[in-house]
Amino acid sequence: MSRTSSDTITWSMMLRKLPSIAKALPRVVKGMKVANVKDPTQPCGLGWSFEQATLRNPDGPALLYGELSLSYAQVNRWANRIAHHLIEQGIGKGDVVAVFIENRPELLVTILAVTKVGAISALLNTSQTGDTLVHSVNLVAPVAIVVGEELVPTFLAVRERVSIEAARTWFVADQNTYNHPGIAPEGFINLMTASVDADSDNPATSQQVYFDDPCFYIYTSGTTGLPKAGVFKHGRWMRSFVSFGRVALDMRPADVVYCTLPLYHATGLCVCWGSAISGASGFAIRRRFSASQFWSDVRKYRATTIGYVGELCRYLVDQPPSADDSRHGVIKMIGNGLRPDAWREFKTRFGVSHICELYAASDGNIGFTNILNFDNTVGFSLMSWALAAYDHDSGTPTRAANGFMRKVGKGEQGLLLAKIDDKAPLDGYTDPQKTEKVVLHDVFVKGDRYFNTGDLLRHIGFGHAQFVDRLGDTYRWKGENVSTTEVENILLKHPHVSEAVAYGVEIRNTNGRAGMAAITPAESLATLDFSELLAFARQQMPAYAVPLFLRVKVKMETTATFKYQKTRLKDEAFDPSRTGDDPIYAWLPGTDTYVQVTQQMLSDIQGGLYRY
Incomplete structure (x- = not known):
């Protein structure tokens, strides 16, 4: 099926963007310097970046949820108390702590505390149960788990099948535990009560986290099998939070990001929260997405930015039109999967001027961002990439007689391959064999290595790409x-x-x-x-x-x-x-x-x- 000519980015379209490019260039250059951490002894990552945001905007809102609003200083001290308690309990650098809490401030504060210790948060999908949940926990061998009250019954159903000692099975009540820690059920330790009197200063360990240290384990959705745990390192956090928040969105302390996406996935956690932290901006969250309450929440939190996935936008477009549709302060949005048929309607009906569509995968090493605000594109990437010809039946890239792969031409769709090098390392999965399956060798020259994304993209000009499909979502007839x-x-x-x-x-x-x-x-x-x-x-x-x-x-x-x-x-x-x-x-x-x-x-x- 062919593209339309309007998809192609032309010279005249680029010339109209020159003022935007000139305006963005200084922050792009500055952002790249911050993001591209090469010194193996330079502190960086989530804990470090949050502490920097706290120094920049200590009294500004950091987390908003329901009627609760916490400043950067408050959230930072809260996370520090938990971090010091974890250290007292023997949690150290490189240890895995499973986190099983739904979208609420306690989830983010727990993750922040774990990263300040130098430990790794295994971000369990809160919809998992039974065998799938057991697989996800045992896959990463955690030394501890933090369970939200709302998920205690789910965890109890599998507790005997996972090897985590009772002394490190922490509980977080389903309420405002910043002010009211609640009471843990038998067999759990109340994390908020246990840490309430701990030291609230930044732990020394947060300055001992480096770019090659793992930050999270983020699970694939497992729609075609049991989930895999992708490794997300602190160096990648730096590239992500700077690229999206500082370079693409130009976030400032006066901004507020509203996010209803699940925070155990990279779009919500790394793109949306990371963007907020990059600007020392507010981050407003909701337990679950609600189409009917979305814009009223946006107005309540005075959001300037929203996080999205394509179907979320579809649900909002399908709501009955209202005179209040454009009565809000949102001027930019960031996410992925917005369909062309909804793109323009969403932009015009809701009055959002910049749709920062992106392409990224939690288990990959490349990201595209629509910095220049063209329609129907994932933007461009500063990483080295290519679109290769592929065999449709097998889904594998094809090789010519000389043994190398062939790049497709402009306007053609091809399999996206991302070069693996020092600039774009591949963190991969916890299972090295699964990582090796997605790595291609001797692709265009002898000795090169590329990550096979499994996604089809189309080059539409000036380094910009258009998402076409997941390879498994195309068929031949x-x-x-x-x-x-x-x-x-x-x-x-x-x-x-x-x-x-x-x-x-x-x-x-x-x-x-x-x-x-x-x-x-x-x-x-x-x-x-x-x-x-x-x-x-x-x-x-x-x-x-x-x-x-x-x-x-x-x-x-x-x-x-x-x-x-x-x-x-x-x-x-x-x-x-x-x-x-x-x-x-x-x-x-x-x-x-x-x-x-x-x-x-x-x-x-x-x-x-x-x-x-």
Whole structure:
């Protein structure tokens, strides 16, 4: 499926940005100096950067949550007390402390305290339970765990299967523990009570953390298997918080970032919180995203900046229009995954002038940022990268007769490869074998090494890239490559479709994968005219990309980071006996509408009665 000419960045577009470039250049140069820590004895990282922000803006708001507002000095002293207590309990540099708390100030203060010790926070996904949770804990062998009251039942269900001694099983009450520590249940130590009288000065250990020391373990979502623990080092924290907060957003003490994203993932924790810390700015958080309360929260906290992922924006756009839509102080937003169909609507309806779309992966070594505020791009990267030709069936980059890979041309989509060097080291995973699987050797010259992101991007000019798809989210049908993202974007233009997830499914005795889409009607199933919907799809996209099957869902299931659960959708495919209350529809060869699939029709399709 082809791009539109408006995607390409031209000379005239760049010339119009010259004033912005001239304005940004000094902070870019200064930011690069701060971010590019090379001295192995230079203190840096999360604890160091927070202490610097505290010196810069001690009385300014650091954390806002509900009616609670804590200054940088207050948060820093709170984290220091916890850090000193952890040290007294024998927690030292390089030890792993599992953290299992939902979005609230106690989560961030605990993480900050652990990093000041020089220990590593294993950021457990708060939606995990049972075997997956046991796997995630045991994978990193923590010497201690901090459990929020809201997750105690989940932890108790697996406690006997993880090896953490009771004396280091800490509890954090689900309330304002800055003022009211609460009471721990039997078998737990109340972390806030135990640390309340500890020293509140910066611990010496926070000056003994260096760029190559691990800061967090951040888990992959595990949608296609058990989660992996990605290593996020303090040197990468420095690159992240400077690149996004100082260079891209130019954060200042008067700014406030509002974030409803889960803080066990890098976008919320490193991009959004890191951006706030870089400017000694406020960081306002909410336990969970609420579309109906989003803008009222923004006004309450006087936010100037919001963190987002694409589906969050979609939910906000789908809210009924209001006279208050642009009555707020937000002028910039940072995140990823905003679809082209929602980009302009979001920008104009809500009056946000700068959409700082980014590309990054918690387990990778490269980041792109839309510093110059072009539409529909992840921006550019100062790291060394290339888009390589790849084999669609295997998903691996192809090599020419000389043994090296081929870079695709401008405007073409290719597999994003990020060079691994001193400037962009790969922190990888806790499991070295899993790290080695994503490293490519002898790519363009003998001896070079590249990280295989597994993502497809398109070069649109002047070093800028456009995200196309996850490699696993493209499929091949009728000899053509189909991008699920582009199919979804087109379906979402239909007035009666509010959500769309596209994927490929197998039909017996055919080559490749046929297109299928799960859709949520904007109103109800009764409002969908399947003949008209098919005609719309056929008009808007190439014949090979038109979905052959539709699954109609009242509500689309997503992960905590608003990612659709495609693995399950692909597995259940178009078998009505496996899709519960979701009706399945098929476009049969030679017809001009979608018809509901019965078990008999399923047998006929899989038996080859219809020639696809």
